[in-house]
Amino acid sequence: MHAGDTLIYYSPTERLGDRTALQQFTAVGTISDHEIWHAEEGDFKPLRRRVTYEDRLPVPLAAIKAQLVLASTPNWGYQLRRGLIELTAEDAATIRNAMVAVAR
8 A cells, every 4th residue: 555545444343343234334544655653552563554534424335336346246245354455446436426525
């Protein structure tokens, strides 16, 4: 990932480890710079990047599934379990446009 790349978050559940289904695209952000660092979270030291998030509303996967190239192949849902996948420019635009910007 590079500065300027877009991240779109998909949330299968309401909380990590929970079984309550959410199945929504919940955030859009852009990688802010090239710096990568280790966060200090006790014994866990994950790599982190700065991300600038957009003010957008979540959108249910079901609302746009028929429009996504991602969802056009058999067993497509397994891709979302990998954590980080590359989307086509068309899918990224479809998701971003469906996640209506919040008025300030």
